[in-house]
Amino acid sequence: MARLFHVPLSPFCRKVRLSLAEKKVEVELVEERYWEQEPDFLRRNPAAKVPVLKLDGKMMAESAAICEYIEETRPEPPLLPRDPDGRYEVRRLIGWFDDKFHNEVTSKLLYERVNKKVMKQGFPDSRNVKDGAKAIKYHLDYMSWLLDHRRWLAGDVMTLADFAAAAHLSSLDYISDVDWNRSAVVKDWYAKIKSRPAFRSILADQVPGFPPPPHYADLDF
Amino acid sequence: MARLFHVPLSPFCRKVRLSLAEKKVEVELVEERYWEQEPDFLRRNPAAKVPVLKLDGKMMAESAAICEYIEETRPEPPLLPRDPDGRYEVRRLIGWFDDKFHNEVTSKLLYERVNKKVMKQGFPDSRNVKDGAKAIKYHLDYMSWLLDHRRWLAGDVMTLADFAAAAHLSSLDYISDVDWNRSAVVKDWYAKIKSRPAFRSILADQVPGFPPPPHYADLDF
Structure with a gap:
């Protein structure tokens, strides 16, 4: 296995x-x-x-x-489109989330609040936390803009770009750092992806010392 | 164009x-x-x-x-192998250089010494420069280990992994931060890639205020 x-x-x-x-x-x-x-x-x-x-x-x-x-x-079901333009857009967004979003948001909220404690590396840097909390708003607005034009982040079908984004947002949601009221389309997108069977194991995660909030695993959040 | x-x-x-x-x-x-x-x-x-x-x-x-x-x-000439194992290894190494090498070396040497001055963001942090100078040795040793087993970094043909690595090393070589005497196989590899026509434009680069050392564009360095 x-x-x-x-x-x-x-x-x-x-x-x-x-x-x-x-x-x-x-x-x-x-x-x-x-x-x-x-x-x-x-x-x-x-x-x-x-x-x-x-x-x-x-x-x-x-x-x-x-x-x-x-x-x-394992090409089925496909998580990348077949055409080069579509594949480019998925990979661009994976880069957006795994590089830009990661540097500006995930590392400043999740790593400060959770990783530092788990790794015994001291206390959260409040300046970083503040910067991360500010930056996530801009990113949610960018996602909202994309989702006003498309059903999924990279186009009309679900792709790895949605998984990259949902991976970051679900980890931040575990520590209540996502304001789902900021954008209805982003919330709808997350509700769709959260309800997939593939998401179950992630919703069952538990980190000792950091109990998730009740809405974390709730499909009707 | x-x-x-x-x-x-x-x-x-x-x-x-x-x-x-x-x-x-x-x-x-x-x-x-x-x-x-x-x-x-x-x-x-x-x-x-x-x-x-x-x-x-x-x-x-x-x-x-x-x-x-x-x-x-533009599939010709190919810079990614055809088999999934070979493609994986190329992409793994691109990640190695563009993430790990970038964080541990490039950002600590090039960004401290050059970008900060060009962007008017103050003086180099000597601690970062020291860490970067130490980390590049480990990376050159890792490349040396790979090249003891392979003609190119990801296998027997030149790929995007070689371009990713050469892109970082050539930028650091522009500020004389690569010790080419550390590994003969790494130096041979760089000599091969440096002599390709594709490299000419990079060897002709000039940054105002930062003249390159004479060996930078020399194919027989």
């Missing part, structure tokens, strides 16, 4: 989990305290980060490379 | 330039002071970063998405 070394709230791990679940690839989840840099883990991935996926007899790292590999070896 | 909005020493822009040149796509280079956030530029790319490529009548952002698009629409 496939095995994923992960941490529950990592958006990069969640993107891979969603992709595997959507394609009905069964996977055993193994929590990995990657920041402790155990020799066994460094052997699996010298980059010392998660996700690391054991699949088809290989150890794989880097979530973008992993998701492309899953797509190429 | 294609048009690339770029800054000369950006490794992400250089990766796109190498990819276009290798596929013989002519491109007009336009220097973009993206940190000044001109409205015209923000309209082209709301993420406010470079590269931005105008190609096939579209404005495109995110270097990874751009390079995949170029590969899909």
